[in-house]
Amino acid sequence: MMILTWVRLAVSRRCYASGWSQPQSVIMPLIRRLDTCFDLSQADRAALERLAGFPARDIEPRRDLAREGDTPHHIRLLVDGWACRYKTTPDGHRQIVGFILPGDFCDFSGHLLSRMDHSIGAITRLRVAQIAPETLDALVVDHPGIGRALWRRELVSASIQREWLLSLGQRSAYERLGHLLVELFCRLRTTGVVNHDHCAFPLTQNDLADATGLTSVHVNRTLREFRLQGLVELDRRILRLPDLDGLMKVSGFNSAYLHVDEEGPVDAYV
Amino acid sequence: MMILTWVRLAVSRRCYASGWSQPQSVIMPLIRRLDTCFDLSQADRAALERLAGFPARDIEPRRDLAREGDTPHHIRLLVDGWACRYKTTPDGHRQIVGFILPGDFCDFSGHLLSRMDHSIGAITRLRVAQIAPETLDALVVDHPGIGRALWRRELVSASIQREWLLSLGQRSAYERLGHLLVELFCRLRTTGVVNHDHCAFPLTQNDLADATGLTSVHVNRTLREFRLQGLVELDRRILRLPDLDGLMKVSGFNSAYLHVDEEGPVDAYV
């Protein structure tokens, strides 16, 4: 109880009071993410750290960062907060197709493809750094290792999308929701915001519904079942997974698709 | 396993019977695909054409090219035939997460990520060219335009995956199946195997079910409804869409996500 209260305060400070990331650099979340997954040389790290002073700005929660059809002119790096990629059908149904966590790029692909094929929405208040394409261009030319790491991050995103397709197509509501919670928990660990068995979790049941292709009513029913079984506690924006292994088991979770701690081939081209 | 024998020129009877064009060279499908979508310079084209004599081999229909967990050592280019990417749940349900058409690479991402996070299965008999990573490496170093085109192809694949997520999560069985048929029809046009309103279509109703997250029984029922409405005729592996615009309408199809005929930013980095 005491712990939960402390975390809640920490969450508020982190997500809603801007200025959390002031003392640190805007680039730290990115470095941390690349570090845990890939092999950056000292020179690569140093080059990245030179971006530390990059200007960042805040985005209000529940606002759109980009819309389908936009042509992005900057490459935006999420420094703090949660965002999501989503698409809508002509008749207005929304599907969240991915979550963007600190250290992820927002419109990396939109830049190469000239138009966004999906929208990006802020879940919480966001802190976003804008990087000019030329800057990133120069960086990857001088440091192929960084370019490779960034591309591998894109490929991991594609892998996660494939796992979501498996979830939406073949898993039951119960497995689907459990799988998503485990995935987010695992990904959050690499950003260092998980304490033991719980973490800040700003998604509403409606967000979870849009991500799993369920209705919020059914998400609610499913969460109740998880709660009764002692597998998930989700209350006041705090997610607690008291039995992570058990939850992984019932949701058919295998972390291989996240490609964590995986070395790429040494001779890989950029 | 290197047991499979290399066959240089044999094109399967089945492929001819299905009405597929005979490939002049192993690299033509790739050039055609890159050409229709992106801007290749004359030098880029020439460099690609120098790969024309690359050895290709045939794969039996319904065999796996790769399995989840494999570490691919070649980059394989599909020259002729249809393949699919798929994943399975622990309890054996299969979800097709994408189709690989002539001119597509099979294990581009698997190479950079060291392990396949999904399997690749042959739908028809395949003709596949194996390209050594070093060869492709040298190619993209000498011709950044090719590298950019290849990466944009990967990003288009990711975009298609997102559209599938929208389908699986938010569209009805009817819309979902119609949407998939239109998508495949559009993509096949860029490979030049579509005649007016029909084309060879080797997918079984079971394949369609695994791709749409439905059962084959329900795919059958839905196809019947399309047939009665004069929107789809699918018989003996020939797909006919007599009213493409009508089918697009009822399935909520908007081709923007395929990023066809889209120019990227001129200053894009590789």
Next chain:
DNA sequence: CGTGAACTTGACCACTGTCAACTTAAGTGG
């Protein structure tokens, strides 16, 4: 305290899955 967003629950039901039997098509060997 008041207000709105988020959450919760129950009653009802439809879209799609399951099961099973049958038909048709395509290939195989005698």
Next chain:
DNA sequence: CCACTTAAGTTGACAGTGGTCAAGTTCACG
């Protein structure tokens, strides 16, 4: 050429997962 075999397609009866609708309650915040 035909009988046999097997995969693919077709249909009906029935069931269940998850959606819809509607009425609450709780919570966060001004």
